[in-house]
Amino acid sequence: MSLTIDIHSFSYKKGGIPKDETGNGGGFAFDCRGILNPGRIEEYKAQTGCDVGVQEFLETKTEMPKFLSLVKEIVSINIDNYLGRNFEHLQINFGCTGGQHRSVYCAEKTAAFIREKYPQATVTIHHDEQPQLNNK
Template sequence: MSEKLTVNVRSFSYKKGIPQDESGNGGGFVFDCRGILNPGRIQDYKTITGRDKNVIEYLETKTKILEFLDAIYTIIDLTIEDYSTRGFANLEINFGCTGGQHRSVYSADAVSKHIQEKFPNVNVVVNHVEQESKNWINEIY
């Protein structure tokens, strides 16, 4: 097999369920971000996302999200290296949180950036399942 590895990175809401692997291979990773303090519990952050500056600052300074992601980088780097060497075509990496709006969005974006920088020969596809389904209009959950 000489296909280029495609890594699908998704954020999602656990309230709506874990996304299906459309590649047909099954498997991959599902990381639960609910152990990280939820910025969605703060009134000023209820209608913004993990892409907004205030939420990013909160996550990076008031939570352990950076430690959480460092551990994930170790796991996914090993897998991406192995999958690339063995000619695998797909890898799924999913991040879930309560509403699919803050922690999972931030994590999916951070991991996507990490993969693109460390593995430039890998295709990275990012989907924010909950946010895209709402056209990025956020309501208090």
């Protein structure tokens, strides 16, 4: 039995916090709207959190590195616990205004962190507002 971790990026304006379809009815929901929005800057409007320019902006011009560091600490507590207790599912959600920049970035970076630290877990990403980024 292994732990499956579903990570969602979403929009608070469009759909709200994704429902946990496993029946566990829980998980984390992190609000990224406290981080400066690159979507308000013309050159980044059409981009997503997967684009290098947006990533560099978030990493150098905002509090995103500190925010993500804390997120990683918090989710690691649960992942360690869940693995030790043979839990099967954890959902982690990142929301921002449009579900395009900050939440996508956080979902991608958190997934990479978990895959590296916990290779025994299965990680899936769902970009609810940016379906073209799914399965990349």
